Amino acid sequence: MPSGDSKRDTIAAVATPPGRGGIGVVRISGPQVPQIAAQVIGSVPPARAATLARFSDARGxxxxxxxxxxxxxxxxxxxxAVLELQGxxxxxxxxxxxxACLDAGARLAGxxxxxxxxxxxxxxxxxxAEAVADLIDASSQEAARSALRSLSGEFSAAIDALLSQLVELRALTEAQLDFPEEELDGIHRDDAAKRLVSIQAAVDDVLARSKQGSLLRSGVYVVLAGAPNVGKSSLLNRLAGAERAIVTPIPGTTRDALRETIHIDGVAVVLVDTAGxxxxADEVEKLGIARTRSELERADVVLAVHDATAGTAAVASTAQRIDVYNKTDLRPGFVPPKGAIAVSAKTGQGVPDLREAIVRAAGWSSTGESVFLARERHLRALTAAKEHLVRATAEKARWELxxxxxxxxxxxxSAITGAFTADDLLGEIFGRFCIGK
Ligand SMILES: Nc1nc2c(ncn2[C@@H]2O[C@H](COP(=O)(O)OP(=O)(O)O)[C@@H](O)[C@H]2O)c(=O)[nH]1
Ligand SMILES: [Mg+2]
Structure with a gap:
């Protein structure tokens, strides 16, 4: 749907990040590019060829x-028309x-x-377009690869496939609307029901892959909690591969919540160490414990850490929870309860299993199937579509509904790929981009 709007103004921006670099790029786009080129570099360069040029200001x-x-x-x-000036x-x-480009008639791009x-x-x-920003913002190689797949249209193609199935079913259905109810034959009803089932399965598949991929964008918030001295801080250090939290044999050492971001299978995982x-009776420790409780409310996954050489303590939370028994080096042959994980923060034993359990609890399964780097907006649209299809199933007897x-x-x-989009949504999406992109 090219608008061919020649009345549109011409925009310019520095496209490279602020600071010093080997090269920096000014990008100009719009109908006035040829005039601006003539003024700033003296002529319009040949198409798509690197041309050595002298850049001058309005006074020459x-x-x-x-x-x-x-x-x-x-x-x-x-x-x-686009001109890129690499200086x-x-x-x-x-x-x-x-x-110089603005003096020649461009306006600063938003x-x-x-x-x-x-x-x-x-x-x-x-x-x-969203994938462009996600590729620039990618925090891991997996996220970058997934963003590139969306950019090259893999996600859009999956949505378009759903849409074309849906359009076919709609066409069949609407054609039947012209007939009085009693004349509708069973063949059409059966066919419609079968098609609906297959569309629902396809939506479920795209939704599952999108939920997976959304973890690559948004990351997982993991809180370590448990009694004092069970080894929460030691475990955070072991998972982070660095001495981040202070570890001592004195119970109550950790007072403030401490955050550390790591990557597991390309998923950004924010680990939060908390006060036991x-x-x-200690004022500061009490405040720390209150903070632990509020962190527990925010958590996607809670690691309830226990000392394998001592009794277990309860950790209350509504998040996904993994029971972790630490200090197993002190108890050779220790077998954790079913579903729990045995580790030693000291030797690192069991830590790979724990890393895997963390992302699995968050909903990640490294099946090798490609995931879609979906945004919250996409998940909401897919979920809404799914709900309408469920309601359609219930209304099979009432053709209009x-x-x-x-x-x-x-x-x-359709809102996912932008067939019908409100201006304010576009403003919100593009407003988060960097200038020059
Ligand atoms: N033997 C052994 N000691 C550990 C292990 N993890 C922690 N500790 C010790 O337990 C004490 C408390 O550890 P810390 O990480 O501060 O516990 P937190 O209070 O839960 O944060 C320290 O003396 C640690 O060295 C472990 O896996 N094995
Ligand atoms: Mg601690």
């Missing part, structure tokens, strides 16, 4: 010398170059505005 004074690359519309990132990567020189234009020109759908739970639920499911799914 030299700013820098570098490479200019011109992408005529529509074969560019935004779909508009020396210093903040002052890039600031001067950007000013966050994500280049990608927003790419979306409006139909170069990317909304899920792909006990009755204490059946058709209406299918329509609503269709609408929910």
């Amino acid at each position: 004074a030299a700013i820098d010398e570098g490479i200019a690359v011109y992408f005529p519309a529509p074969h560019s990132y935004t779909g508009e 020396h990567g210093g903040p002052v020189v890039l600031g001067m170059l950007l000013s 966050p994500g505005e280049f990608t927003r234009r790419a979306f409006l020109e139909g170069r990317l759908d909304l899920a792909q 739970l006990r009755e204490s 059946f058709a209406e639920e299918l329509r609503l499911a269709h609408e929910s799914l």
Whole structure:
């Protein structure tokens, strides 16, 4: 749906991060690119070729010398005419170059505005545009790979496949709406019911893979809790592979919650060490224990740590919980209760199992099947579509209501790739991008 809007203004921004670097890039996009090129570098460079150029300001004074690359519309990132000026990567020189482009008629781009234009020109759908930001923000190789798959359209293709199944069923259903109820034949009803079952299964599959992938984006919040001295701080240090928390034989050493981020299978895991739970008269320790309780409320997964050489203590929480028996080096042959994990923070024994159990409890299964780096917005849309399909199942006898639920499911799914999108949603999505992207 290229808009071909030649009245649109021309935007410019420094596309490389602030600071010093070998090169720095100013990117310009819009209909005025040829005039701006003529003014800043003296001519319009040949298409898609690296051209050595001298960059000058409005009075003709030299700013820098570098490479200019011109992408005529529509074969560019935004779909508009784009000019990239690669100069020396210093903040002052890039600031001067950007000013020269603004003096020549461009306007400063807002966050994500280049990608927003790419979306409006139909170069990317909304899920792909979001994947651009997710690729830049990826905190692990797995997240980056998954973002790239979304960017190249794998997630959108899965959504489009759901949509086309749904559209077919809707067409069949709507055609039947013209007939009076009593004339509807059983064949159509059976066919519709079968198709609905298969669409539901497909939605469930995409939703499961999206939930998995969303862990790569949002990470998992894991709180270590238990009685004092069971080895929570030692375990955090062992999982982090560094001496982060203070460890002593004195019960009540940890007062404040301490956070440390690690990666397990590419999933970012925030480990939180807490003050041991006990009755204490000490003011500071009491505050620490109160903090432990509030951390427990936030947790996705709680590690209830016990001393394998002593009795177990209860840890109350509504999160997924893993019972961990520590100090097994002091009790050779110790067998933990069913479902619990035996470790030694001292020797590292059992720690690989614990790492695996943490991400599994959070819903991660490294099946090797590719996951979708879904955002909360996508999960909500998929869940809404699923609910409408469930309601459609219940309305099989009432053709109009059946058709209406299918329509609503269709609408929910379409929002993912952006067929119908409100301006404020676009503002929210692109507002989180960096400037120059
Ligand atoms: N033998 C042995 N001692 C441990 C182990 N984990 C912790 N400890 C010791 O237990 C004491 C309390 O450890 P700490 O990590 O501070 O416990 P926390 O109060 O639960 O944070 C320290 O003296 C640690 O050296 C373990 O796996 N084996
Ligand atoms: Mg501690």
